[in-house]
Amino acid sequence: MRKIKLYISILITVIVFWSAGLYSFIGKINKFETIDTKKAEAIIVLTGGRNRINSAFKIYKNNGETQKLLISGVNSKLNTNKLLKFHNINIEDKKNITIGYKAKNTVGNAKESAKWIKENNIKSILLVTSNYHMLRAKLELMSEINDIKIIEYPVYSPFVKKPGLKNIGSFCLISIEYTKYIITRIKYKLIKI
Secondary structure: OHHHHHHHHHHHHHHHHHHHHHHHHHHHHOOOOOOOHHHOOEEEEEOOOOOHHHHHHHHHHHOOOOOEEEEEOOOOOOOHHHHHHHOOOOOOOOOOEEEEOOOOOHHHHHHHHHHHHHHOOOOEEEEEEEHHHHHHHHHHHHHHOOOOEEEEEEEOOOOOOOOOOOOHHHHHHHHHHHHHHHHHHHHHHHHOO
C-alpha cells in the first residue's frame, strides 16, 4: 500500500510540474520579439509546418533576393520551381536558394543546416519555423553548430495562438512538442553542448 501511495505521489508531482512547464512553454512560444529580417546573412526554413516555406520565400523576396536561403527537409520529388509554383511566389533570382533533401526530422534539419552553414561560411541566420517548434529547433541546431547567431522568425498558426488553444488537436500538438523539447533539453544537458 505504501508503494502505491508513493507512486501516486510521484505521478501527481510529475503531472503538476509538467503542466506548469507547459503553461510557461505556451507563454514563451507566443512572445517572440519582432525582428528585422535583413539582419541575417541567410535564411533557413524547416519544412513540416503550415506556412513556413511561404513565409521564407516572402522574406527572401522582400529582402531583395540577396540572402542565401536553405529549405531543409524537402520531399525528393520537389524542386525550387515546383515549390515556388505551389506557394504562388514569383522569384527572379533563384541562385541563392538551396534545397535540402536529407532531413527527415528536426535532428536531421539541424545536421543538414549546420553542414550548409559551414560550407557557406555563414555567421548569422534567420531561422524560420513554427512558433511551437522554434525552441527545440534552435536547441538542436545549437547542438550541431554553436558559433552561429540565430535570429528567430516564428510562423504562427491561428489554431495555436494566445489567449488559448483553439481545439484539442492544437493542445495535443503543443503538448507533444513541449514534451519533445523537455527530452531534447535533458539530452543535451547530459551531452553537455
